[in-house]
Each structure stands twice: as C-alpha cells, then as structure tokens.
Amino acid sequence: MYAVIVGGGKAGANVARALLRMGHEVSIVEHRPSRFATLEAEFEHMARCGDGTELFVLEAAGTARADVCIAVTGDDEDNIIIGQLSRDHFGVANVVARVNDPRNQEHFDLLGIAPTVCATESILALIEHEVPQHSLVHLFSLRRENLDILEIGVVEGSRADGATVGELSIPDGSLVISVLRNRVGRVAHPDTLLAAGDQVVAIAEPGRESDLMEIFAGD
Amino acid sequence: MFVVVVGCGRVGASIAQSLIDDGHDVNVIDQNAEALARLGDDFPGNFIQGPALETTVLERGEIERADAFVAATNGDNTNIVIAQVARDRYQVPFVIARVLDPSRAKFYAEQGLTTICPTRTAIEMMESALRAFVAESAEDA
Numbered sequence: 622m623y624a625v626i627v628g629g630g631k632a633g634a635n636v637a638r639a640l641l642r643m644g645h646e647v648s649i650v651e652h653r654p655s656r657f658a659t660l661e662a663e664f665e666h667m668a669r670c671g672d673g674t675e676l677f678v679l680e681a682a683g684t685a686r687a688d689v690c691i692a693v694t695g696d697d698e699d700n701i702i703i704g705q706l707s708r709d710h711f712g713v714a715n716v717v718a719r720v721n722d723p724r725n726q727e728h729f730d731l732l733g734i735a736p737t738v739c740a741t742e743s744i745l746a747l748i749e750h751e752v753p754q755h756s757l758v759h760l761f762s763l764r765r766e767n768l769d770i771l772e773i774g775v776v777e778g779s780r781a782d783g784a785t786v787g788e789l790s791i792p793d794g795s796l797v798i799s800v801l802r803n804r805v806g807r808v809a810h811p812d813t814l815l816a817a818g819d820q821v822v823a824i825a826e827p828g829r830e831s832d833l834m835e836i837f838a839g840d
Numbered sequence: 841m842f843v844v845v846v847g848c849g850r851v852g853a854s855i856a857q858s859l860i861d862d863g864h865d866v867n868v869i870d871q872n873a874e875a876l877a878r879l880g881d882d883f884p885g886n887f888i889q890g891p892a893l894e895t896t897v898l899e900r901g902e903i904e905r906a907d908a909f910v911a912a913t914n915g916d917n918t919n920i921v922i923a924q925v926a927r928d929r930y931q932v933p934f935v936i937a938r939v940l941d942p943s944r945a946k947f948y949a950e951q952g953l954t955t956i957c958p959t960r961t962a963i964e965m966m967e968s969a970l971r972a973f974v975a976e977s978a979e980d981a
Contacts, residue, residue, distance in 0.1 A: 724895075731929050
C-alpha cells in the first residue's frame, strides 16, 4: 500500500513510522523548513518539503497513485482541502483526516471528508466510558456507515434486567453486540441473560437512542 | 440585496463599501477587531469579529438570510471551505471566493465554485503588456 501523509507533526511522523514497520510505502509532506529538516534526517527521500494544499506538491508526492491520503496538519481548513484535492483531483480512494477543533467536525461531514479522527472527541468519549455520567454513552461513530456504537448501562427494574437479549424486542436498526459484567466482556447471543449493572454495547442507526434507553434504563 | 463579506482587508473592505454605496445591506466578518478601521466610522452594516470557520460567527453575520456571500480572507483554504459551507449548508444563492493560487482556483472553479484569482489576472495583464511592448519594439526596428 502507498500512503501520502500531509502534516509532519507527531501524528504524521508516527503514522509514517507505523506504516513503514508494517511494510508499506509512504511519503510525508511538511512545509515548515525546520520540521522538514528533522523529518528528512529520519525519513530521507520519503520526506518532501512543500505546502500539501498545493496541487503541484501533491502531484510530486505521487498522490495520483496513492491508496490512501492522510491529512494530519494542525489546520482544519487545510485538512479539508487536502482531503478534497486528493479525492476529487487525484482520485485517491481512501482519505483520513484529522479534526483539530471539534467545532469544525460539521464542515468535514458537510463536505464528505471521512473518516475523521479528533483527539478531543476521543478523550471525551474515553472519559465518559471510564466515568459514566449517563447510562448511554456514544463510544464511536462509523460516519461513512452512518452508525453509532453506543454503551448502555442496564438499570435495575428495567425491561432488560433479568431478561435474555432474545426476549427483548430490540428495535430495527439496532443490535446488541456485547455485554460487560465484572470487567469481563462477552459477545452477546440471544440467550445471553442480562442483569442490572451490566454494560451493554450496541450498534445503532442515529436516532435509536431513546428506544434503547427505554429497554435498558426505562422503568 | 443583503451580502455577507468575510475578510475585511483591502479587498473585502472595498467591496463592502461599494455595495453600501450602491444601496445594499452588508455585514462584514473578520478575525481582527482592528480591521473595522478600514470601513470608516459611518459604516452602516454590522461588523462581527471572529473566525469565519465557526458557524456561530457566520450565523451572527446573518448568513442564513444572505443573498450573496464573499469569501475574501487572506487564506485560500479558509475561503474555499467557507464558500462551500455558505453554498451547501446555508444555501446562499450566490457565493464567490478569492483564491490566490491559480491551480486551486481553477480546480475549484471546475467543481462549480465561483473563484476569483487575482494572481491569474496579474499574470495575464503583465504578459499582455510585455507582448505589446515586444510587438512595438519589433515595429520600431
């Protein structure tokens, strides 16, 4: 696989290292001269100096034959442009972009740049996972599939408490994947018995939250 | 007509002032509060300070009711992104973006965005001035 990485900060450099270890081919594009010098010392000819939002820079990096373009600069507008140019101009099939400011996520979604990775959102999801404030937590969004991975706590006295997964009429467009009890996670089957205190992970289309809440947390 | 102008530099401020002179309503958005000075004290429109990539800033500029949107910040990529946001999210009927880089201006124009490239214009004017000079010299010789 050939990957073009635009943005040579910690994220870009570490992605490059990881892909190289896996035996893939990479180019890493960075426009800041001092940062580029550091990258060149490590990555030699695979490091390229230039503004990765310029067409000739992307072209020289061989973006036209790339299997994936990874836009991880510190500027969201640049990451959106890199995503659009690599996808729409160079025909790259896979684009991965970093969202620096979670408020800009909606622009990436609007312009179809997916999947995206946002450190702030990941940290918040982890905090909620570790310290649940609500009985339903969004763990992850599969943006291209338009599906959410949700974690729901089974509340005492709810319909789910004491029922098997098969007995619950899980609404269409959602599916129970796993059950976590006493720190042990198991893949859910129709005969998996649920009890208060269990953490259930489900995959669901957006908008199914209230139906699921009613089953697992309702009275 | 109501126009939102983003970027209050020489270009943006001048466009905003001309639109006002023609009797239109204009709101201007710029990151820097000092940019307001370019508009003069008697500018009748609203000036909104903030980054135009933020939808709250665009909405404070009343983008939802805009008939036209001008993206004229000093960042090409910012202009291209906010122009697409104005067009696709807020359905502004007429959107125009300044893009200094000729190749990006050409590519996004092919994608259906109205882009203006001052660099391209300068190149063409200087080339044609030089050609005229060369032709004149050849005649004289």
